Amino acid sequence: MKYVDVEQVQKKMNARxxxxxLAKLLFFLSTIFGLIVLxxxxxxxxxxxxxxxxxxxxxxxxxxDPEKAGIMxxxxxxxxxxVVVAPVTMLLGVGTAIYLEEYAKKGKLQAFIQTNISNxxxxxxxxxxxxxxxxxxxxxxxxxxxxxxxxxMSLLVLPVVVVASQEAIRxxxxxxxxxxxxxxxxxxxxxxxVVLPAALPGILTGVILALSRAIGETAPLVVIxxxxxxxxxxxxxxxxxxxxxxxxxxxxxDAALVEEYANLAAATIVILLLVLFIMNSIAVLIRNxxxxxx
Numbered sequence: 604m605k606y607v608d609v610e611q612v613q614k615k616m617n618a619r620x621x622x623x624x625l626a627k628l629l630f631f632l633s634t635i636f637g638l639i640v641l642x643x644x645x646x647x648x649x650x651x652x653x654x655x656x657x658x659x660x661x662x663x664x665x666x667x668d669p670e671k672a673g674i675m676x677x678x679x680x681x682x683x684x685x686v687v688v689a690p691v692t693m694l695l696g697v698g699t700a701i702y703l704e705e706y707a708k709k710g711k712l713q714a715f716i717q718t719n720i721s722n723x724x725x726x727x728x729x730x731x732x733x734x735x736x737x738x739x740x741x742x743x744x745x746x747x748x749x750x751x752x753x754x755x756m757s758l759l760v761l762p763v764v765v766v767a768s769q770e771a772i773r774x775x776x777x778x779x780x781x782x783x784x785x786x787x788x789x790x791x792x793x794x795x796x797v798v799l800p801a802a803l804p805g806i807l808t809g810v811i812l813a814l815s816r817a818i819g820e821t822a823p824l825v826v827i828x829x830x831x832x833x834x835x836x837x838x839x840x841x842x843x844x845x846x847x848x849x850x851x852x853x854x855x856x857d858a859a860l861v862e863e864y865a866n867l868a869a870a871t872i873v874i875l876l877l878v879l880f881i882m883n884s885i886a887v888l889i890r891n892x893x894x895x896x897x
Contacts, residue, residue: 651869669863680844687753688817696764704772724762731759732826740827747828749840760813767809771802807890821848847875
């Protein structure tokens with residue numbers, strides 16, 4: 604008969620409890636540190652923007668005079684950019700995910716494509732800017748217009764949508780597909796009427812994350828030559844434009860020469876955060892609606 608050393612077991616349990624408590628403390632301190640940095644950032648931005656956000660700031664065009672400068676052009680440019688990025692990203696991203704999960708044969712080719720899509724998500728954003736400059740701005744001779752910028756940003760966020768959509772489609776129970784086939788539905792009818800509605804909440808989550816990243820990126824737009832000058836308000840996807848992150852970038856640089864530009868940059872950051880919050884809130888409401896439905 605084998606005897607249990609109670610004292611030895613107690614020591615092991617105490618060691619495990621101590622390790623668990625240390626890990627819990629470490630994770631708690633990490634969370635607190637992140638929250639403190641976030642609070643300091645918000646406090647600094649909001650305090651610098653006080654007194655600068657008004658209707659004149661929101662509706663005026665860009666100006667060399669800080670007292671008269673506004674961001675209407677940057678707001679319209681950001682919204683027009685999303686008009687291009689959202690449909691292109693959804694169509695290509697979801698379409699690619701459907702093909703890889705439902706149609707592509709499992710094998711080396713499919714694994715190779717999947718690996719490269721996953722790797723693209725980790726490529727620095729400036730590389731996509733160089734790609735956009737080469738293909739859209741120069742090869743297609745589009746110039747630094749909204750369409751070129753939107754297509755460049757679509758390439759940047761496309762891997763996020765593809766991977767998220769694949770995971771959502773993969774999570775749909777197989778018995779739903781089999782039930783649809785059993786009722787005589789074709790493969791496309793099953794995908795359209797069963798798989799996509801069930802996977803829609805996960806797909807929308809990926810799209811939300813993708814658009815949030817696209818609306819806050821600056822490096823690709825700097826590379827393709829998007830200006831932050833006194834330009835006319837954009838009225839379509841073929842117009843030249845600037846966006847909120849670009850305006851923040853240039854005003855931050857100019858703050859070394861004119862102190863008031865730091866306040867303008869802080870005010871623009873607040874507006875950008877509000878735009879992100881509104882967009883994400885609308886998308887989350889839509890996602891929750893479909894999630895309750897299916």
